[in-house]
Amino acid sequence: MRIREVTLRELRMKLVAPFETSAERTEERRIILTEVVADGAIGWGECVAGEKPFYSPETTDTAWIVMRDFLWPMIRRKEIGAAADVWGLLEQVRGHNMAKAALEAAIWDAEAKQKGAPLGKLLGGSREEISSGVSIGIKDSLDELAAAVRKELSAGYQRIKIKVKPGKELPQVKRLREEFPGIKLMVDANSAYRMEDWPLLKQLEGFYLMMIEQPLGWDDLYAHVELQKKLDTPICLDECIHSEQQARAAILLGACKIINIKLGRVGGYYVAKRIHDLCEQNGMPVWCGGMLESGIGRAHNIALSTLPNFTLPGDVSASRRYWDQDIIEPDVTVSAQGTIHVPTGPGIGFEPRRDRIEKLTVRKERLV
Numbered sequence: 001m002r003i004r005e006v007t008l009r010e011l012r013m014k015l016v017a018p019f020e021t022s023a024e025r026t027e028e029r030r031i032i033l034t035e036v037v038a039d040g041a042i043g044w045g046e047c048v049a050g051e052k053p054f055y056s057p058e059t060t061d062t063a064w065i066v067m068r069d070f071l072w073p074m075i076r077r078k079e080i081g082a083a084a085d086v087w088g089l090l091e092q093v094r095g096h097n098m099a100k101a102a103l104e105a106a107i108w109d110a111e112a113k114q115k116g117a118p119l120g121k122l123l124g125g126s127r128e129e130i131s132s133g134v135s136i137g138i139k140d141s142l143d144e145l146a147a148a149v150r151k152e153l154s155a156g157y158q159r160i161k162i163k164v165k166p167g168k169e170l171p172q173v174k175r176l177r178e179e180f181p182g183i184k185l186m187v188d189a190n191s192a193y194r195m196e197d198w199p200l201l202k203q204l205e206g207f208y209l210m211m212i213e214q215p216l217g218w219d220d221l222y223a224h225v226e227l228q229k230k231l232d233t234p235i236c237l238d239e240c241i242h243s244e245q246q247a248r249a250a251i252l253l254g255a256c257k258i259i260n261i262k263l264g265r266v267g268g269y270y271v272a273k274r275i276h277d278l279c280e281q282n283g284m285p286v287w288c289g290g291m292l293e294s295g296i297g298r299a300h301n302i303a304l305s306t307l308p309n310f311t312l313p314g315d316v317s318a319s320r321r322y323w324d325q326d327i328i329e330p331d332v333t334v335s336a337q338g339t340i341h342v343p344t345g346p347g348i349g350f351e352p353r354r355d356r357i358e359k360l361t362v363r364k365e366r367l368v
């Protein structure tokens with residue numbers, strides 16, 4: 001397979017409602033799409049870097065530059081056996097995983113299309129549907145939060161994750177447990193706590209949460225090891241797991257009991273699969289995280305979630321929770337049982353809507 005050209009597009013997409021974490025509030029996404037031409041096939045990818053470096057060091061702007069000036073020259077017109085070889089070609093660049101993943105995932109889509117296979121199948125996945133959960137941002141009031149949870153449960157979602165921050169967590173969780181004692185409930189702190197806050201996190205244990213996601217420093221495995229020793233509730237790591245090596249260390253040191261895998265954060269499918277396999281061998285369940293993706297990134301998350309060790313509901317939910325008009329055909333929808341049907345067509349299995357993509361594009365560069 002030879003990669004002939006890549007087109008980068010930056011899209012501005014306004015969320016249906018602002019999304020707030022302990023770290024930032026997002027109203028409009030600046031999303032980079034990658035369109036690769038490999039032999040005859042076209043593959044699509046999405047860069048999940050944020051507008052600001054508040055989740056990871058990457059941003060939309062750094063990803064654009066790194067893709068254009070460093071990553072593209074490393075794969076340009078190279079004859080490669082398969083998409084699985086791309087990670088190795090990009091390895092000389094340190095970090096910039098979201099930029100790498102945006103190119104690598106598009107090449108996987110192209111390879112799957114060339115072979116006429118659904119991307120999940122090419123990856124080694126076999127699920128026909130995946131379990132869907134939601135991530136609910138921080139709200140102004142407890143009533144608003146409870147209303148949001150009620151709405152998502154009636155739509156069928158299998159588990160509820162809420163964003164928390166210091167001082168808000170106990171009232172939030174207490175309120176939800178009063179109204180929804182039996183649901184699968186978890187919290188995501190996006191690194192808002194310090195080790196000294198552990199007694200507060202200990203108090204959350206009375207509410208039998210499924211897990212607490214990334215409570216401490218974004219790159220601090222050691223602190224999570226110490227915290228996990230004090231808590232019975234499983235810690236799930238997100239931000240900390242940005243490489244296979246970090247995943248191995250987290251598992252062997254006992255920094256967590258669950259891992260959230262995001263394609264962008266780990267640099268694409270090659271590493272995501274290796275982390276998935278490593279977790280499976282060590283009896284650690286994984287689930288697929290989300291990054292407020294457009295339909296393209298969402299379609300990739302669905303393909304990744306078909307792998308066997310994705311045994312917990314992920315943050316991959318319906319298009320309409322994010323966008324008035326998504327950029328794929330059909331939209332991603334969720335069944336009344338809280339599942340997403342995995343498409344059976346080649347590649348990501350959803351068709352990019354070029355008319356909408358063109359309208360939302362604010363910059364475009366064709367790399368040859």
Ligand code: OSB
Nearest residue numbers: 055135238289290291292293315
């Ligand atoms: O920590 O999982 C996170 C969104 C942006 C950045 C980080 C995170 C999130 C989410 C939203 O939780 C997941 C989604 O619905 O896409």
Ligand code: MG
Nearest residue numbers: 188213214238
């Ligand atoms: Mg998270």
